[in-house]
Amino acid sequence: MRLLVVGSVALDSISTPFGDVTDGLGGSAVYFSVAASLLTGVQVVGVIGSDYPVAELDKLTSRGIDWSGVERQPGESFRWKGKYSFDLSSRETLETRLGVFGGFQPKLPTGFRNTPFVFLGNIDPELQLRVLDQMQSPKLVACDTMNYWIESKREALMKVIKRVDLLIINDEELRQLAGDWNVPRAANWVLAQGARRVIVKRGEHGALLVEPGGRFYAPAFPLEEVFDPTGAGDCFAGGVLGYIARSGEASSPVLRRAIVYGAAMGSFAVAKFGIGGFEGVTRESLLDRVQSFRDLTHVDLAEPIG
Amino acid sequence: MRLLVVGSVALDSISTPFGDVTDGLGGSAVYFSVAASLLTGVQVVGVIGSDYPVAELDKLTSRGIDWSGVERQPGESFRWKGKYSFDLSSRETLETRLGVFGGFQPKLPTGFRNTPFVFLGNIDPELQLRVLDQMQSPKLVACDTMNYWIESKREALMKVIKRVDLLIINDEELRQLAGDWNVPRAANWVLAQGARRVIVKRGEHGALLVEPGGRFYAPAFPLEEVFDPTGAGDCFAGGVLGYIARSGEASSPVLRRAIVYGAAMGSFAVAKFGIGGFEGVTRESLLDRVQSFRDLTHVDLAEPIG
Numbered sequence: 001m002r003l004l005v006v007g008s009v010a011l012d013s014i015s016t017p018f019g020d021v022t023d024g025l026g027g028s029a030v031y032f033s034v035a036a037s038l039l040t041g042v043q044v045v046g047v048i049g050s051d052y053p054v055a056e057l058d059k060l061t062s063r064g065i066d067w068s069g070v071e072r073q074p075g076e077s078f079r080w081k082g083k084y085s086f087d088l089s090s091r092e093t094l095e096t097r098l099g100v101f102g103g104f105q106p107k108l109p110t111g112f113r114n115t116p117f118v119f120l121g122n123i124d125p126e127l128q129l130r131v132l133d134q135m136q137s138p139k140l141v142a143c144d145t146m147n148y149w150i151e152s153k154r155e156a157l158m159k160v161i162k163r164v165d166l167l168i169i170n171d172e173e174l175r176q177l178a179g180d181w182n183v184p185r186a187a188n189w190v191l192a193q194g195a196r197r198v199i200v201k202r203g204e205h206g207a208l209l210v211e212p213g214g215r216f217y218a219p220a221f222p223l224e225e226v227f228d229p230t231g232a233g234d235c236f237a238g239g240v241l242g243y244i245a246r247s248g249e250a251s252s253p254v255l256r257r258a259i260v261y262g263a264a265m266g267s268f269a270v271a272k273f274g275i276g277g278f279e280g281v282t283r284e285s286l287l288d289r290v291q292s293f294r295d296l297t298h299v300d301l302a303e304p305i306g
Numbered sequence: 307m308r309l310l311v312v313g314s315v316a317l318d319s320i321s322t323p324f325g326d327v328t329d330g331l332g333g334s335a336v337y338f339s340v341a342a343s344l345l346t347g348v349q350v351v352g353v354i355g356s357d358y359p360v361a362e363l364d365k366l367t368s369r370g371i372d373w374s375g376v377e378r379q380p381g382e383s384f385r386w387k388g389k390y391s392f393d394l395s396s397r398e399t400l401e402t403r404l405g406v407f408g409g410f411q412p413k414l415p416t417g418f419r420n421t422p423f424v425f426l427g428n429i430d431p432e433l434q435l436r437v438l439d440q441m442q443s444p445k446l447v448a449c450d451t452m453n454y455w456i457e458s459k460r461e462a463l464m465k466v467i468k469r470v471d472l473l474i475i476n477d478e479e480l481r482q483l484a485g486d487w488n489v490p491r492a493a494n495w496v497l498a499q500g501a502r503r504v505i506v507k508r509g510e511h512g513a514l515l516v517e518p519g520g521r522f523y524a525p526a527f528p529l530e531e532v533f534d535p536t537g538a539g540d541c542f543a544g545g546v547l548g549y550i551a552r553s554g555e556a557s558s559p560v561l562r563r564a565i566v567y568g569a570a571m572g573s574f575a576v577a578k579f580g581i582g583g584f585e586g587v588t589r590e591s592l593l594d595r596v597q598s599f600r601d602l603t604h605v606d607l608a609e610p611i612g
Contacts, residue, residue: 182532183510184529205508222490293607295520296523299565301566
């Protein structure tokens with residue numbers, strides 16, 4: 001089934017210990033849809049300036065990404081510039097230029113309003129609410145957020161959380177949101193606020209799903225070479241939502257599988273600059289990566305110790 | 307089969323946000339053996355001063371811990387004093403008084419020399435080598451180490467690593483040992499130095515096994531209440547070695563199960579001060595905790611995405 005994502009379509013300039021890139025395709029909606037399109041058709045809602053390299057987006061259309069919800073406005077595109085530490089464990093934002101993204105007002109094309117699966121990327125929660133108001137009874141809505149909105153738009157964010165089926169959030173932001181450093185406890189707090197399920201992204205340490213009556217932990221793939229972590233979390237979300245949309249439902253077993261697909265997408269994302277990690281990734285190499293997850297986590301506990 | 311541990315038998319004074327304890331039973335050999343004794347008989351080699359509360363150790367004898375290899379010497383016992391940060395994520399050592407442990411010369415009682423499974427706790431690697439010299443062809447030797455020995459006794463430590471079947475080490479120390487911040491790469495470096503297998507302890511993030519031809523990742527149990535992390539790593543090692551000794555062998559499937567038992571032991575360890583977390587833990591509650599691991603990690607990947 002179809003999947004809709006609302007988020008940033010940006011140009012990223014990234015410096016890592018292994019090299020630099022200037023004005024590469026980036027933004028949460030781009031990372032998300034490049035990953036999700038390996039599993040299902042994706043509709044993108046966003047905004048770009050008149051300087052955006054539209055031909056680069058067009059090249060991705062053949063993957064099954066529908067860019068018709070991306071508005072082109074006069075002015076500059078959203079640009080982010082960041083620099084990673086020598087071990088990639090932390091990064092510094094050198095520059096953020098919102099450009100036309102600063103006045104982003106998501107408008108869903110009529111054909112997008114009944115899309116059953118929705119991901120609200122990391123944008124102003126007031127805009128996330130406006131997107132929800134335009135949707136016609138979606139089957140599942142997931143959202144992301146960040147420290148900036150937790151601090152500045154807490155009230156609107158809590159309204160979003162009440163309305164979503166799945167919050168996908170990183171551990172630091174979850175701690176900040178709940179005001180509790182203990183991650184499992186903070187996740188339960190979010191459930192009490194109305195989100196039906198929470199997936200806590202823990203970077204190289206994997207992801208934890210917390211839902212009423214159950215928890216699931218999936219490690220990240222241990223990689224000997226990590227080149228650029230930018231967008232890994234959005235690609236993870238793209239894998240999760242892509243798999244759910246492909247399945248047409250989000251039962252607990254489906255969601256667990258979806259998280260493994262998300263982890264696989266995250267492992268592709270970090271292999272090269274920007275979306276370059278997905279070059280050459282096919283349905284088959286995706287399945288290979290997912291199968292290697294089984295080898296990584298399989299344990300036979302059947303034998304009792306008596 | 308029997309299991310031997312050589313390590314510290316100490317008195318710990320611990321300050322956490324939830325309270326304080328003074329001169330509680332601690333030390334790597336004590337934590338290790340309290341956990342391992344839920345699975346097999348344990349022989350301890352260590353040293354205590356004339357001030358050690360021997361009656362407290364004697365209480366643990368009924369669990370199947372043989373203290374006859376612990377020498378009592380005139381002088382003060384090893385004391386450690388530490389204080390945890392508000393979120394337990396870091397700790398500061400306030401005081402270390404080696405006492406009689408400073409001159410520790412491990413001497414194995416004759417009846418301990420043919421014990422098939424051995425854990426060399428975090429002591430001077432030169433002493434670890436002397437213990438190995440006293441053993442009669444053990445089936446499996448595992449060891450731990452720490453930053454202090456990596457810095458001050460690197461040569462002896464590398465000799466130990468060449469001779470052991472299993473290095474159990476935390477991620478920071480592994481990075482320091484290998485001079486590489488990438489954990490999977492650093493673990494492979496250790497294998498190239500001669501250790502047959504490595505288990506990387508990652509605290510609340512779980513543990514990663516790296517062996518030739520395979521990797522296994524086990525999360526830590528997500529706990530809503532963590533009281534005192536002291537000794538969790540030693541209890542983890544006690545669970546791993548205890549399960550291996552109980553099984554009588556360390557094939558890859560056994561080692562994976564052993565790590566899950568280790569994770570269970572770690573989760574008991576942090577529930578109360580010191581070894582208090584093991585009060586009331588039975589074979590049955592251990593099995594319950596291990597079973598809950600299955601719920602936490604189980605995913606059915608059988609269904610192909612077509």
